[in-house]
Amino acid sequence: MSREPVTDRKGLTEEQFLQGYDAGMYERPSVTVDMLIFTVMEREQDNYRKLPEKSLQLLLIQRGEHPFLGQWALPGGFVSVDESLEDAARRELYSETNIDNVYMEQLFTWGEVGRDPRMRVISSSYMALVDRTALHVQAGDDAADADWFEVGYEVLESSRKELAGGYVQEERIRLTLHKEEIALTGVVSRTETVQGHVRRVQREIAENNGFAFDHLKMIQYAIERLRGKVEYTDIIFNLMPPLFTLSELQRVYEIILGRELLAPAFRRKIADSVAETAEYTKDAGHRPSKLYRYRVDRDSN
Amino acid sequence: MSREPVTDRKGLTEEQFLQGYDAGMYERPSVTVDMLIFTVMEREQDNYRKLPEKSLQLLLIQRGEHPFLGQWALPGGFVSVDESLEDAARRELYSETNIDNVYMEQLFTWGEVGRDPRMRVISSSYMALVDRTALHVQAGDDAADADWFEVGYEVLESSRKELAGGYVQEERIRLTLHKEEIALTGVVSRTETVQGHVRRVQREIAENNGFAFDHLKMIQYAIERLRGKVEYTDIIFNLMPPLFTLSELQRVYEIILGRELLAPAFRRKIADSVAETAEYTKDAGHRPSKLYRYRVDRDSN
DNA sequence: TCAATAGTGTCTATTAGACAGTATACC
DNA sequence: GGTATACTGTCTAATAGACACTATTGA
Numbered sequence: 208m209s210r211e212p213v214t215d216r217k218g219l220t221e222e223q224f225l226q227g228y229d230a231g232m233y234e235r236p237s238v239t240v241d242m243l244i245f246t247v248m249e250r251e252q253d254n255y256r257k258l259p260e261k262s263l264q265l266l267l268i269q270r271g272e273h274p275f276l277g278q279w280a281l282p283g284g285f286v287s288v289d290e291s292l293e294d295a296a297r298r299e300l301y302s303e304t305n306i307d308n309v310y311m312e313q314l315f316t317w318g319e320v321g322r323d324p325r326m327r328v329i330s331s332s333y334m335a336l337v338d339r340t341a342l343h344v345q346a347g348d349d350a351a352d353a354d355w356f357e358v359g360y361e362v363l364e365s366s367r368k369e370l371a372g373g374y375v376q377e378e379r380i381r382l383t384l385h386k387e388e389i390a391l392t393g394v395v396s397r398t399e400t401v402q403g404h405v406r407r408v409q410r411e412i413a414e415n416n417g418f419a420f421d422h423l424k425m426i427q428y429a430i431e432r433l434r435g436k437v438e439y440t441d442i443i444f445n446l447m448p449p450l451f452t453l454s455e456l457q458r459v460y461e462i463i464l465g466r467e468l469l470a471p472a473f474r475r476k477i478a479d480s481v482a483e484t485a486e487y488t489k490d491a492g493h494r495p496s497k498l499y500r501y502r503v504d505r506d507s508n
Numbered sequence: 509m510s511r512e513p514v515t516d517r518k519g520l521t522e523e524q525f526l527q528g529y530d531a532g533m534y535e536r537p538s539v540t541v542d543m544l545i546f547t548v549m550e551r552e553q554d555n556y557r558k559l560p561e562k563s564l565q566l567l568l569i570q571r572g573e574h575p576f577l578g579q580w581a582l583p584g585g586f587v588s589v590d591e592s593l594e595d596a597a598r599r600e601l602y603s604e605t606n607i608d609n610v611y612m613e614q615l616f617t618w619g620e621v622g623r624d625p626r627m628r629v630i631s632s633s634y635m636a637l638v639d640r641t642a643l644h645v646q647a648g649d650d651a652a653d654a655d656w657f658e659v660g661y662e663v664l665e666s667s668r669k670e671l672a673g674g675y676v677q678e679e680r681i682r683l684t685l686h687k688e689e690i691a692l693t694g695v696v697s698r699t700e701t702v703q704g705h706v707r708r709v710q711r712e713i714a715e716n717n718g719f720a721f722d723h724l725k726m727i728q729y730a731i732e733r734l735r736g737k738v739e740y741t742d743i744i745f746n747l748m749p750p751l752f753t754l755s756e757l758q759r760v761y762e763i764i765l766g767r768e769l770l771a772p773a774f775r776r777k778i779a780d781s782v783a784e785t786a787e788y789t790k791d792a793g794h795r796p797s798k799l800y801r802y803r804v805d806r807d808s809n
Numbered sequence: 810t811c812a813a814t815a816g817t818g819t820c821t822a823t824t825a826g827a828c829a830g831t832a833t834a835c836c
Numbered sequence: 837g838g839t840a841t842a843c844t845g846t847c848t849a850a851t852a853g854a855c856a857c858t859a860t861t862g863a
Contacts, residue, residue: 219574221575221577225626235537235539236539236589238539238630257812273525273526277514289628290621291620293619309705310706310707316593317593320590327590374804404745405609405610447705471819471854476852491861492863493815494816494859503673503675555839557836558841559841754842770828771842772825772828775844777824777825791834794835794842796834796842798843814859816859817857817859819857820853823850823851825849828847830845834840835838
């Protein structure tokens with residue numbers, strides 16, 4: 208249970224060792240967090256009957272300083288020595304969106320040597336999912352501008368080469384982030400190498416129009432993860448308002464998964480993640496829809 | 509595509525800015541990697557007919573220096589400024605096991621402020637899965653001793669409290685790592701809080717007999733992840749030798765998942781992940797078993 | 810009335826769970 | 837022969853996919 212008062216080769220106890228410890232011996236990388244803040248927004252339709260179209264949106268900021276001045280980046284910043292990674296992520300999230308207490312998850316820590324031209328920077332990416340009805344975005348000090356961009360994700364091609372004892376599968380994924388007149392695009396090449404038992408995934412930026420750092424890779428990774436998790440967890444409800452129709456929920460699934468779903472199967476599948484309310488939509492040019500809420504109290508996975 | 513020669517408020521181009529950039533302004537955390545190296549070993553049986561029992565094993569090193577001198581820790585070390593996180597992980601893996609080119613995956617980056625008594629250290633944990641037949645473990649310089657420990661994972665209790673608009677679910681998990689006369693034990697309390705839409709998982713070390721740092725949490729997290737991934741990926745084959753029987757494969761699934769499986773369903777499920785060979789086991793006190801290999805060339809997920 | 814969406818019923822195909830039963834080596 | 841494991845057949849239950857059908861509103 209408790210540690211014994213052992214002494215090391217120099218006869219020091221742990222307490223003595225720590226008092227004499229010089230933390231400044233080695234050169235260190237800097238650590239940052241980068242935030243992938245997603246939400247879902249609606250676009251009004253010209254036809255009064257039609258439901259508003261939904262789209263997945265990601266928050267980007269235009270860099271106001273070197274490096275990558277003028278380019279678009281994920282919100283983020285340095286982790287100070289006296290705050291945890293998660294606290295730093297929450298701080299960044301709050302400073303950009305003014306909201307707290309939302310779903311947030313660490314995705315991946317990016318540690319390539321040359322990823323920041325200023326110096327060695329290791330960055331943990333966090334994904335946050337927020338309900339747009341709770342949002343008031345503002346630009347922080349280091350950002351010239353912060354805005355929501357509609358996310359497009361398209362697999363351009365998928366090729367596969369057989370090797371001795373394995374294969375290499377390459378996918379080229381086009382990412383499109385746009386917002387009114389601005390359209391940022393890029394292509395990430397995702398390579399999966401399988402050799403014997405060893406499987407390895409690598410991402411390279413093949414084309415880049417307007418994204419700072421390696422943020423394009425982070426965006427691709429986050430969407431891949433979001434797609435995966437949506438299938439076997441309840442995280443999608445973090446993107447929904449408190450009350451929603453099953454059709455709305457289905458649309459959100461569809462835009463995240465990038466494919467259409469059949470309503471009956473969908474309804475069966477999510478049936479016990481949601482609970483009916485007594486309320487209905489109204490003023491639609493068609494049959495009103497029952498409103499549902501997320502059923503927290505269900506016996507989950 | 510290419511970045512324009514924009515200048516910032518001070519009239520500097522990016523190149524000029526980078527030349528004048530002073531990277532030494534802020535105090536920085538140190539960054540380490542910690543390795544969770546798993547393998548599967550067999551224990552011979554007294555009864556010649558019985559199959560050898562298998563167990564999941566984890567590599568630990570006994571610390572030869574302060575802090576936590578004498579306690580057991582995950583192999584790991586500092587990331588130098590000129591190597592990537594992944595390179596550091598591979599270096600550590602190689603220095604402990606003398607093997608390279610095995611399955612390795614980043615799990616999580618641990619960034620609590622007080623997790624290392626020496627100074628602020630942020631640590632990325634990586635999981636490696638190795639086939640024991642390929643192994644020759646050796647202790648590195650910073651390790652007094654490196655050894656494989658049999659992993660036990662048991663959910664002691666699971667309690668659930670309902671809250672307004674959510675719940676708190678707490679699981680107490682007993683971890684037992686043992687190796688001959690040494691038995692390290694600990695209890696990790698895993699708390700899942702759901703409030704409205706927000707779900708949050710926290711881990712605390714509730715009991716600790718012999719583990720350094722927060723490594724008990726890392727071990728619990730890794731096993732949780734390994735269990736999850738085994739169900740929807742092929743990573744398990746990284747723990748298998750090149751040729752294996754379906755019963756052996758089933759046993760490995762069972763020890764990782766912590767529950768028994770039915771053979772017919774199991775065989776159907778993994779049928780197209782494996783390929784038959786012409787070989788059979790022999791000298792067993794019972795019917796010989798066909799040997800299989802991992803089928804790399806299958807159209808995977 | 811009709812466009813557009815909401816919602817249900819049901820057939821079929823696929824998959825998972827359970828368990829009985831047969832097969833085969835080696836001491 | 838008997839023990840321990842290898843392997844298959846088949847019934848049943850649960851789940852997913854497909855599609856047809858009915859229901860309901862506001863302009």
